[in-house]
Amino acid sequence: MAEPVPDSASTQWPDSGAEVSLQPVARLVYASISQVDGPVLQEMRRIRDQALPRNEADGLKVALLHIRGWFVEWIEGPEQAIEALLSRVDRDHRHHSLRVLHRSVGQPRLFRPWIGAIVQSDESMVDVARRVLDLQHRHEADRLPEPASVWLSLCSPPAEAMRSPIGAFPRIMLLSAAGSTAFDLTSWVARETGQPLIRRRFAGAADDAPDVESDYVDLPDIGPAGVRLIANARKGLAMGMTHAFLPDYAAVLVLLGEDDSRNQRLLARLLSACRQVHHVPLIIGAGHGMAIGADLQSLVEKQGYPWQAVDLGSARAGLSATWQAVAPALAMLGREDTAATRPAG
Numbered sequence: 009m010a011e012p013v014p015d016s017a018s019t020q021w022p023d024s025g026a027e028v029s030l031q032p033v034a035r036l037v038y039a040s041i042s043q044v045d046g047p048v049l050q051e052m053r054r055i056r057d058q059a060l061p062r063n064e065a066d067g068l069k070v071a072l073l074h075i076r077g078w079f080v081e082w083i084e085g086p087e088q089a090i091e092a093l094l095s096r097v098d099r100d101h102r103h104h105s106l107r108v109l110h111r112s113v114g115q116p117r118l119f120r121p122w123i124g125a126i127v128q129s130d131e132s133m134v135d136v137a138r139r140v141l142d143l144q145h146r147h148e149a150d151r152l153p154e155p156a157s158v159w160l161s162l163c164s165p166p167a168e169a170m171r172s173p174i175g176a177f178p179r180i181m182l183l184s185a186a187g188s189t190a191f192d193l194t195s196w197v198a199r200e201t202g203q204p205l206i207r208r209r210f211a212g213a214a215d216d217a218p219d220v221e222s223d224y225v226d227l228p229d230i231g232p233a234g235v236r237l238i239a240n241a242r243k244g245l246a247m248g249m250t251h252a253f254l255p256d257y258a259a260v261l262v263l264l265g266e267d268d269s270r271n272q273r274l275l276a277r278l279l280s281a282c283r284q285v286h287h288v289p290l291i292i293g294a295g296h297g298m299a300i301g302a303d304l305q306s307l308v309e310k311q312g313y314p315w316q317a318v319d320l321g322s323a324r325a326g327l328s329a330t331w332q333a334v335a336p337a338l339a340m341l342g343r344e345d346t347a348a349t350r351p352a353g
């Protein structure tokens with residue numbers, strides 16, 4: 009049996025300075041209906057143990073997701089190896105009705121050889137089926153350019169009130185240096201604005217992977233195209249899944265705490281992850297006077313990342329005051345005159 013590859017917070021950090029390659033690769037996403045009887049997590053681990061040695065030998069990297077009775081697999085690597093894997097997987101009785109939703113050549117995103125995740129959502133299998141059919145149709149008509157957009161459209165489609173599709177509005181990662189303020193603020197904003205809060209739990213499909221939660225809310229009235237605010241757990245920063253989606257974030261809003269060394273550690277981990285995937289988001293640091301001092305600014309800017317400080321005034325600013333202070337910065341994202349992202353040089 010292959011050595012399990014961890015996809016977890018216990019992973020050595022950073023990954024020996026490795027970076028995702030800039031060489032274009034073939035990319036494919038398919039969806040299929042799961043036939044797994046019994047615990048999905050165990051079957052995902054069996055699939056991983058079968059897949060890892062074969063995929064590594066063939067130069068393939070994959071992310072396999074299970075959501076509401078559906079498998080979604082995102083594969084990157086040499087085109088011939090992808091096609092060989094596809095025909096092997098298509099014969100597997102653990103699923104059926106496999107549909108290719110995306111084929112392209114472009115920048116690789118998958119950093120680890122294997123990412124496995126089970127998304128718990130309260131939707132029905134039919135809701136997901138509707139989106140699979142829609143994406144299949146789009147694949148045949150005007151296809152989405154990135155596998156990440158296909159994956160997100162399937163698993164985390166925009167709220168009805170959003171005026172634009174995935175990829176057209178900025179995504180903002182929310183992290184807190186201490187406690188669960190990122191999650192508290194996201195829930196508070198959802199309640200205040202009347203927008204649905206979507207809770208996603210990712211059961212890590214490696215033996216030592218923890219469950220990680222990531223909640224989000226779509227805010228159609230912020231900025232020209234609306235924004236999505238996504239609360240991430242700090243331990244989630246070490247996960248392959250977070251790496252794969254980092255390049256889709258226009259900005260990372262860090263809610264700083266009173267402990268300066270914790271703030272510095274979190275920012276160092278964040279920048280290290282961004283560097284590994286060659287992505288340069290705007291880093292917004294929100295804290296009270298001392299926390300947003302020159303030290304953090306120079307830590308971030310020295311590494312070539314744009315920094316914006318938001319002063320929360322009082323050390324004990326509540327959620328309402330925090331939101332009042334950060335919302336204007338978020339509203340600027342996505343405006344043409346504020347290029348929030350640029351390729352890493």
Ligand SMILES: Cc1cc2nc3c(=O)[nH]c(=O)nc-3n(C[C@H](O)[C@H](O)[C@H](O)COP(=O)(O)O)c2cc1C
Nearest residue numbers: 055058059062063070072079081096097100102103
């Ligand atoms: C949803 C799903 C995803 C899979 N992903 C892979 C994979 O990425 N790589 C792989 O080698 N096998 C994967 N498998 C297992 C293959 O279908 C197949 O059982 C395995 O490669 C052994 O093939 P063989 O018996 O022809 O040697 C997957 C199976 C399922 C059900």
